[in-house]
Amino acid sequence: MTRSKLTKKRARLLAELEHLVGKNCYNGNIQNWGPGGVYEGKGRDFRYPLTMIDESGEKRRRKYPAATDVSPQMLATGYYAFGANRLHIIEALDDVLRHLETHHGLKL
Structure with missing residues (x-):
């Protein structure tokens, strides 16, 4: 994140927002097999x-818990790796917050 340093308060909010976004992935190709080999259908959230x-x-790498305990500098490097691609999720969420602050009166 090159714009400015993250405050601890803003970093905590970004970590919480990232955790909400990251838990909403779905893969319809995953096959679900339950106890005793019972097929439970296609698709799984992860x-x-x-x-x-x-x-x-x-x-x-972090899945759980939310990355509220890492330094703001480390959190600012946060991304989702999609093969050779990266989604800089922390930077994107900071852009969203900045937009809300500038255009919609959000006060943090």
């Missing part, structure tokens, strides 16, 4: 992992 880069340059 939590998409947030990838962040720590201070030493190592990738850290």
Whole structure:
């Protein structure tokens, strides 16, 4: 995130929002087999992992709990990896908050 440093309060809100977004993934191709080999239908919801880069340059993946306990600098690197593609989810959510603050009177 190159625009400005994240405050701890804003970083916490972004981590909570990311957690809400990330738990809403669905794959209709997953086959669900329950206890005793009983087929339970197609499709499954899942939590998409947030990838962040720590201070030493190592990738850290997080599903649970929300990344409210990491530094704002580490959180700012957060993205979803889709093969060779990345969705910079923390930056995108910060853009949404900035838009709401600028155009809709949101006060944080």
